[in-house]
Amino acid sequence: MGEDLTLPVPETLYGTYAVACAAPIADPGELAREEVTRRVEPPLRGLVLGMLDSPMVTLDQRPASGFPPLPAGLLAAYGAPSGDLASISAASHLLAVRATYRPGWPPAHEWAARAIAGAVGAALSAPVIDVFTPQVLDQARLRRSLPGPDNTIRLTDWMLLPHTSRPNGFWFTTKGLARFGLPELQTENVPPALVEPWGRLLNGLARRLLDLWLEALRTGGLPVAVDLPETVSVGLHDIAAAQGAEDPMRREVPVRLRLDASGEPVLTVRAAADGPGGFEALCAALFGTPSHGR
Structure with a gap:
């Protein structure tokens, strides 16, 4: 009782999301900026656009075969609908949205990566996968999870x-x-x-x-x-x-x-x-x- 635990602090944290696309996106960066501007409310919008225009965010689009296969069994176990699983299996391309940030508040790496993937996924009616969990995020849940004007989350x-x-x-x-x-x-x-x-x-x-x-x-x-x-x-x-x-x-x-x-x-x-x-x-x-x- 009364003792402390010493926990290491990582230098950098990463947020990674995937969008399963039925066809390649001509310009992922342009689409991301347009859809974030359209769909994400301030003040989060400013944070996301600022990170999108910095080296802290990368958009990596490849044929689906160019990425390690997504874990369909785990996605199903964590509640992915059969329709989303079918869309992921049939996707010709994946867009990997990655963001980095230092530990602390706000967790900008997660907020930015999730908001960008969510906006692109909504525009394309494409499944969005939280690679960390791993879990398919429907649009209603994804939007609800993002911070409101007071920067609080559940x-x-x-x-x-x-x-x-x-x-x-x-x-x-x-x-x-x-x-x-x-x-x-x-x-x-x-x-x-x-x-x-x-x-x-x-x-x-x-x-x-x-x-x-x-x-x-x-x-x-x-x-x-x-x-x-x-x-x-x-x-x-x-x-x-x-x-x-x-x-x-x-x-x-x-x-x-x-x-x-x-x-x-x-x-x-x-x-x-x-x-x-x-x-x-x-x-x-x-x-x-x-x-x-x-």
Whole structure:
């Protein structure tokens, strides 16, 4: 308790999206500028156009065979409609939209790449693929995920929370915190009855950690590493904030993080207090028991 975790800060972050085109685009850059100007509202429009005219954004169009194949199985598992999968399979060309930016706020690499790919995809009625996830983004969801005039986003629009059944319970992992430079979260052996509440808790913890991470990066220069607390409190207000909402209740519970840097860095989430029933006790303390509700 009370110790810190030292997390490395990447020098550069990347956002990559693909547009599956039925035919080649004569001038991808011109089309992107026209459609961003037409479809993206300010102030985001200015940021995107500025990056589009800089080396931070590249538009790479090739025959579909010139790129590694998109993972159709994963796209389907993450909800891609059969019609989009068919369009991706039949696409003659892919337009890869890549953007780079430093860690911090705003995550301009993601906002710019997603906005450009979305605008081009809308103009061509072509599927847009978030290569990071990987996931096909329909236009309604894509537009909703982009920041509004106040530059706020819903974190849940930028991450997934897959979970897999194992002999001793469910294994959870986030897929999205790495967009911001953070390690992903994971939890093992979550009891089946806690799948829904533990997923909510992890969404709130992701929001809380992102806030702590961004605060640590607001130092002027980009640090090589930042320290985050090993024990973190997550509350109902964090869970609501991850969904772009508010919860007036300040109920919180502590969780403990362990950094595993043996491969791709990941943060394992455990109950702060050792002993049996840790997950059950955390969820009951945060959400209330099923018989009493919140």
